[in-house]
Amino acid sequence: MKANIDSALTGILVACALITTGLVIHREFIAPSMSAQRSNTERPVFVANWKSYIGDGVQLGQPTGRVQLIEFADFECPYCGQFHQTLKTLLQHYPDKVALTFMHFPLKGHRFAIAAARVAECADQQGRFAAMQDQLFEGQESFGLKPWTQYATSAGVPDLAAFAACVQKTEPIPRVVKDEHLGNTLDVQATPTLIINGWKLGHPPSEEELDAMVKAVLAGKQPVSGARKS
Numbered sequence: 001m002k003a004n005i006d007s008a009l010t011g012i013l014v015a016c017a018l019i020t021t022g023l024v025i026h027r028e029f030i031a032p033s034m035s036a037q038r039s040n041t042e043r044p045v046f047v048a049n050w051k052s053y054i055g056d057g058v059q060l061g062q063p064t065g066r067v068q069l070i071e072f073a074d075f076e077c078p079y080c081g082q083f084h085q086t087l088k089t090l091l092q093h094y095p096d097k098v099a100l101t102f103m104h105f106p107l108k109g110h111r112f113a114i115a116a117a118r119v120a121e122c123a124d125q126q127g128r129f130a131a132m133q134d135q136l137f138e139g140q141e142s143f144g145l146k147p148w149t150q151y152a153t154s155a156g157v158p159d160l161a162a163f164a165a166c167v168q169k170t171e172p173i174p175r176v177v178k179d180e181h182l183g184n185t186l187d188v189q190a191t192p193t194l195i196i197n198g199w200k201l202g203h204p205p206s207e208e209e210l211d212a213m214v215k216a217v218l219a220g221k222q223p224v225s226g227a228r229k230s
Helices: 002-041 050-056 078-093 113-124 129-138 148-154 160-167 174-185 207-218
Strands: 058-061 067-073 098-104 193-196
Touching (some): 050 067, 050 098, 050 174, 067 078, 078 129, 113 174, 148 160
Parallel strands (some): 067 098
Antiparallel strands (some): 058 098, 067 193
């Protein structure tokens, strides 16, 4: 009898292990294929009055640049972390020609997304948004494990006491609320979502694709070929 019970317990543990492994595989391997599917089915859409939204988010890069990017992102989103590096490279290559407006769009399924957005806003109060943005995207795996003040120290936030008091607040964050509302109005479905000179892209472009779009705009063309304004 004991041997049968032990055998049954072993079978249950093995099944649990297989299920857990399957969930991990789904998260790590199925998600990219879903992103690829998204890129094949969604086409660029032109956003009317897009210029009026630029001042609502956090402005990075050259404000008067001919190429204007608006990004909706979530600090806990792995794809946003990867795409952040693409955007940083672009801004470095075109320091006088490209502007980036960052919009908060924390996803409901991410436990620390709202908290991280608050951290970024608290850093912005001391002029350290860009540096905090780098720290958050690079340190996503430590959310909930490392104190936010350590992120602030690494981001060069000068007044840590004021930062800590800001992070402890619980009321809604005005810019985050406004950005979320705008994202919903523009039918943002996933992060990161990029708008380039009014064209909302159906998927995050690769570094090469984005560079080609920038060059097209600088040459007086539409950033996306074959697209038509409705």
